[in-house]
Amino acid sequence: MTDLPTFGAGIWHFATYKDRYATDGYGEPVGLLEQIDRAGAVGELSVVDLNWPFVGFEGTTEDVRSALTRNGLRAVAITPEIYTREFMKGSLTNPDPAVRTKALEMLHEATAVAQELGCDYVKLWFGQDGWDYPFQVSYRDVWQQAVHGLRELVGAHPDMRFVIEYKPREPRNKIIFPSAARTLLAIQEVGHDNLGVLLDFGHSLYGLETPADAAQLCIDHGRLFAIDVNDNYRGWDDDMVVGSVHLVETFEFFHVLRRNGWDGVWQLDQFPFREDPVQAARQAVDFLKALHRALDALDEEALAAAQTSHDALAAQRLVQKVLLTSMVEAG
Template structure:
């Protein structure tokens, strides 16, 4: 089970385990269902059956932590109503918030009170830089605007901490270029490095996570790939700075999600996972596993192998679909993929990987589909 000596099911390096923060909400569900657990199914009404279904899910996946994209639930700008819908979604106990977008009508203290009321835990806050920053955030040629971007990120850190989180995710959508001769690459990258160093030093107990994307909003992003992300992490050189991997962004960059996850996990620098899917060229935000099920399962395998204990965030964009149904479908898919990987066995998958045998890998994929165990793979890994 990897190199960690932690007792967590999927955790960061030894000693970094955190208790399940949504346990009180799960306990309430268990208590509500207990009155009916000994009755025959035929004696239960629909609401009671739903309670029992929820508690079964809770027991089986109590150590899995899920968050979903709040903007999929927002209608008419009503953040409070959106949070209530998220709270009513089965097995979604965490939420991510955008700053300043989701705090415009709720200050951090009021947001914390609402989250507590709903039984939701804030996983983290993400910066959202809007029109003021279209020429760049941390590499903006106007130092006044650059300073405003850094200050906005510091405000987001403070808001997130007030709400009980220790994580800020930063995606620099405008730090890039559209034409040749438009960017002083080395010097502008250094300005980005210095901005992140300032953020990391602002609160050393708070985690800063870089989310990369190869393009959009600009034609080319300054932090445009997994390799570039690794490089800038080393340049910034702060223990509380890591990366968030967005599955669709990795596909857009031509990166292999499992490859990126394994390297960050090895270094203890994987601070966030955004699961979704797409057709590689754009940030499609499709349902998890709908296009790349095997790449998703490979990433999940590495999460299990390294016993990562973070929150899995569903960064999908339901437009014609009901957001609640879509989130619950994503949850069911991820749970199924975890079950499939665990049923085959992390150690056995590791043996197949280390053999570097293409036939064994294909037969392993067949087995993950439920086609049946392979004699070839079994003999190879015996």
């Protein structure tokens, strides 16, 4: 078997959650250090993605570093919260110049934290940057504001990587970076080599992309810097345990990564609202290990022949054989 990849998770995987129905939450609040301890209890994770600011945490960055170290973890990324109430009309595209300035200041501060913790990248998710109604915005203006803000940010930190996590909608009805293609277009306009894509498998499903195709597009442009994996029913960003719905498409996604020699972190972005978070992470990693074994066993020569002739049934037979065998071996 080839070497296993590095496994990671967003730290929010180990928090508790609220929604518009269970406004009191699906469990008791869990502090940042306890979330890190839960991530360490999985036993299979090497890195975590941390939100910033550290909401409700009164300690220091050194306290966070110590908690990571005692759990055998490293911070792979910082995700600044530029999607909270103060940014409800957008961060880099907010109509108020003072709010745009504040968003940029927060992003610079988040980058400093990422540098202090030795992170690989800063993750940018522009959930509030977009629009809800026809005629609400000038599309040219918001696009230029986003591109100019990104150019200022990433240009100021040439030694740090930044990734845009695209998503079609939620919380805005239309998010400014909804797809792989539009995100790549923005990155091209920004013009800095340290800006790339984080491809969230569930967002790609939700946006009615073929995730493997989106990954190939980003790789071909040299911009697939990171991935998050999960699952959903394609009608919403459910953030379910990876592989629980779209087994074959998940396998195809990782096959594209393997075929192109992409060797980044296999990172979980799951929200186990009603499930035990540690067990949900363990089960997800077990599944990903089974996929890894299946990739080793896949007859690449036969698959290439099937793809050359666009033989769907032959390709499916090959895939089903290795998937089912790998799942049985996983127990």
